[in-house]
Amino acid sequence: MDRHELHELGDKERRSRPRLRIRCCTAAGCLSANSQAVLDKLKHAVAAQGLEDEVEVCGVGCLRLCCEGPLVQVDPQEVLYQKVSPEHATPIVGALLGGSAGVTQGDPKSPFFALQSSVVLDNCGFVEPERIESYIAADGYQALAHALHEMEPGEVIDEITRSGLRGRGGAGYPTGVKWSMVAKHAAARKYIVCNADEGDPGAFMNRSVLESDPHKVLEGMAIAGYAVGASHGYIYVRGEYPLAIERLKIGIKQANKMGLLGSRICSLPFDFTIDIRIGAGAFVCGEETALMASIMGERGTPKPRPPFPAETGLWGYPTLVNNVETFANVPGIIRRGAAWFAGIGTEKSKGTKVFCLTGKVKNTGLVEVPLGTSLRHIVEDIGGGCPDGKVKAVQTGGPSGGCIPEDLLDTPVDYESLTALGSIMGSGGMIVMDDKNDMVDVARFFMNFCMDESCGKCIPCRAGTVQLSRLLTKIIDGRALNEDLKRLEALCGMVKETSLCGLGQTAPNPVLSTLRFFRHEYVSRIKPPTNGRPKPKVPAASADDGVYTPF
Amino acid sequence: MAEAAKTEVIKKKAGPAHPSGDKRFKLLEVTMKRHQFRSDALIEVMHAAQELFGFLEVDLMFFIARYLKLPPSRVFGVATFYNLFSLRPKGEHTCVLCTGTACYVKGADALLDAVEKLAGIKAGETTEDGKLSLVTARCLGACGIAPAVVVDGTVKGLETPDSLVQQLKGWLPNG
Numbered sequence: 001m002d003r004h005e006l007h008e009l010g011d012k013e014r015r016s017r018p019r020l021r022i023r024c025c026t027a028a029g030c031l032s033a034n035s036q037a038v039l040d041k042l043k044h045a046v047a048a049q050g051l052e053d054e055v056e057v058c059g060v061g062c063l064r065l066c067c068e069g070p071l072v073q074v075d076p077q078e079v080l081y082q083k084v085s086p087e088h089a090t091p092i093v094g095a096l097l098g099g100s101a102g103v104t105q106g107d108p109k110s111p112f113f114a115l116q117s118s119v120v121l122d123n124c125g126f127v128e129p130e131r132i133e134s135y136i137a138a139d140g141y142q143a144l145a146h147a148l149h150e151m152e153p154g155e156v157i158d159e160i161t162r163s164g165l166r167g168r169g170g171a172g173y174p175t176g177v178k179w180s181m182v183a184k185h186a187a188a189r190k191y192i193v194c195n196a197d198e199g200d201p202g203a204f205m206n207r208s209v210l211e212s213d214p215h216k217v218l219e220g221m222a223i224a225g226y227a228v229g230a231s232h233g234y235i236y237v238r239g240e241y242p243l244a245i246e247r248l249k250i251g252i253k254q255a256n257k258m259g260l261l262g263s264r265i266c267s268l269p270f271d272f273t274i275d276i277r278i279g280a281g282a283f284v285c286g287e288e289t290a291l292m293a294s295i296m297g298e299r300g301t302p303k304p305r306p307p308f309p310a311e312t313g314l315w316g317y318p319t320l321v322n323n324v325e326t327f328a329n330v331p332g333i334i335r336r337g338a339a340w341f342a343g344i345g346t347e348k349s350k351g352t353k354v355f356c357l358t359g360k361v362k363n364t365g366l367v368e369v370p371l372g373t374s375l376r377h378i379v380e381d382i383g384g385g386c387p388d389g390k391v392k393a394v395q396t397g398g399p400s401g402g403c404i405p406e407d408l409l410d411t412p413v414d415y416e417s418l419t420a421l422g423s424i425m426g427s428g429g430m431i432v433m434d435d436k437n438d439m440v441d442v443a444r445f446f447m448n449f450c451m452d453e454s455c456g457k458c459i460p461c462r463a464g465t466v467q468l469s470r471l472l473t474k475i476i477d478g479r480a481l482n483e484d485l486k487r488l489e490a491l492c493g494m495v496k497e498t499s500l501c502g503l504g505q506t507a508p509n510p511v512l513s514t515l516r517f518f519r520h521e522y523v524s525r526i527k528p529p530t531n532g533r534p535k536p537k538v539p540a541a542s543a544d545d546g547v548y549t550p551f
Numbered sequence: 552m553a554e555a556a557k558t559e560v561i562k563k564k565a566g567p568a569h570p571s572g573d574k575r576f577k578l579l580e581v582t583m584k585r586h587q588f589r590s591d592a593l594i595e596v597m598h599a600a601q602e603l604f605g606f607l608e609v610d611l612m613f614f615i616a617r618y619l620k621l622p623p624s625r626v627f628g629v630a631t632f633y634n635l636f637s638l639r640p641k642g643e644h645t646c647v648l649c650t651g652t653a654c655y656v657k658g659a660d661a662l663l664d665a666v667e668k669l670a671g672i673k674a675g676e677t678t679e680d681g682k683l684s685l686v687t688a689r690c691l692g693a694c695g696i697a698p699a700v701v702v703d704g705t706v707k708g709l710e711t712p713d714s715l716v717q718q719l720k721g722w723l724p725n726g
Contacts, residue, residue, distance in 0.1 A: 031706075032705070069695070199690070200690070201655075203690070239598070240692065277594070281635035282633050297594050298629065356694055359653050395652065429652065429694075437656060442656075
């Protein structure tokens with residue numbers, strides 16, 4: 001398929017659309033609230049009233065306001081129905097001709113929607129994820145065709161570098177630099193890997209992107225393949241995301257059939273194939289060296305870097321590993337130019353970031369804002385604040401991140417500001433906590449998570465997380481002395497400094513950040529010192545007391 | 552004569568992949584063949600095996616090891632590393648509780664307590680009569696409807712201990 005045919009297909013798809021369009025969310029959140037039945041009933045209702053020529057009913061990706069699902073939106077009237085059940089289908093179709101459907105309506109112009117800006121999610125909720133034509137009608141694969149026809153691989157990398165795009169998986173490494181590192185290695189084979197092993201609890205951005213707009217990620221990967229000279233790519237998806245896997249499979253099949261993936265893409269001498277690899281439930285596989293081990297069918301344990309994957313990756317060949325959201329940013333940058341992208345965000349953090357706003361907040365769901373937006377704006381204006389009680393802290397970055405207290409919510413969300421506060425941007429989970437949440441307990445929750453998910457390869461992480469968790473339990477139970485608090489802090493530093501991979505290096509972050517901002521919650525549970533009086537009878541040290549006995 | 556030899560060969564080829572004669576082994580062999588018996592397809596093959604058999608029996612792991620030309624230790628090592636692979640049979644019904652952060656903040660621990668008390672088992676166990684398996688998951692990605700639970704493959708959101716106990720009661724003798 002060449003560019004001309006691509007344009008034609010897009011035009012044809014756009015022309016064939018009737019005036020009225022009913023979009024029903026069929027991403028995992030709404031599906032679990034029975035949106036498939038709603039979609040079927042809507043189609044029936046339209047057929048029953050003989051409106052097939054005037055109304056199109058389509059299942060689309062995430063409509064973002066997950067807590068009010070299933071969501072149905074009607075264009076061009078911009079009516080948003082919330083908590084729709086299958087029985088509501090007939091009244092909704094009836095209301096197309098005038099009148100009210102009597103179904104709870106949301107306001108598509110409310111701050112939750114109006115204050116967001118879409119780059120990664122611009123198609124999300126508009127295109128039908130299981131039909132490539134729908135993506136092509138939204139200018140899909142234009143960027144790939146443009147890059148292949150008009151640009152040299154080096155120019156593509158320059159464009160990405162100039163855009164200032166940084167890795168969206170957490171660490172924020174400049175994407176252009178990573179690409180040029182892979183490109184400069186002359187090797188017989190190179191690989192592109194898309195990291196879709198979104199393991200952070202409380203984060204579902206990648207899942208939403210894959211379920212709502214899978215072709216965007218595929219297109220981004222193909223552009224990356226062209227830029228660095230790779231002809232094969234892998235998407236490593238969590239096994240817990242069956243719908244995302246299904247839609248990716250459909251997407252790859254359709255793109256292969258249309259000659260937009262596979263051999264001789266856009267009738268040019270460029271081949272790029274994509275395979276899916278399904279994870280089997282190991283958080284550590286989000287780490288790039290562990291992920292590559294898993295792709296090669298091994299236990300997902302990390303390896304020391306260097307050598308970096310860009311040099312020695314899959315089967316020893318140079319490999320480019322990027323996150324789903326990073327790849328999803330690529331087609332937009334190529335199509336609209338680096339300058340456009342660099343105009344969004346702050347000086348060092350360009351573009352937008354998708355966050356999953358969850359926890360004790362009124363509007364839970366998917367949020368995309370320019371980098372540099374303040375946390376308060378996200379939580380209070382977009383999220384609508386805490387439904388009952390007061391916001392106490394916001395947790396970002398999952399088990400590798402930290403808790404940011406309410407009085408620092410004016411912090412802009414960018415890579416540097418969050419790191420300065422002892423948290424990280426992470427993949428984009430944002431969990432709001434209110435005054436009922438106990439911060440020491442939250443710290444233990446994350447520590448237990450890291451303890452369970454530690455792969456056991458290096459001792460600081462394997463043994464350190466266990467000891468930290470026991471110390472935290474001791475504090476929560478009120479059995480801890482002042483020395484225990486000191487030991488906790490010392491051990492946090494040790495685990496952070498000496499662990500092999502990102503999991504261990506960041507595992508103490510939740511403890512350190514809660515110690516920094518909520519120290520009183522720890523101190524108030526410490527047993528008071530005895531001041532020279534005879535020591536009270538301390539219960540005999542048990543194995544659980546965080547006393548480190550090597551063997 | 553040549554004809555007879557030919558049928559013999561075909562018979563041999565089409566013979567059971569496993570001495571038990573279980574057809575599922577044949578299906579698994581087809582999956583492995585699709586991956587050209589490459590050892591790096593191990594995880595893919597194990598996913599397929601678990602889908603066919605429900606869990607990974609020791610015998611099944613030996614079978615995979617032999618066909619992919621891998622030491623059994625490597626197959627066992629991979630099977631025990633990943634959470635999604637199960638070495639024990641699952642119960643008739645499964646209840647997966649999400650213990651991700653969003654669900655935790657919204658009271659997933661209360662749900663877990665309620666089910667553990669009701670069924671008399673801990674997370675990761677199956678009731679003695681094999682009726683119910685209780686599993687915890689690290690974030691199902693359904694944080695918008697936290698706390699989320701998957702009962703027999705259906706995701707349910709905004710659960711309370713009472714509503715969940717109501718759903719599971721029927722499967723338990725003491726329910």
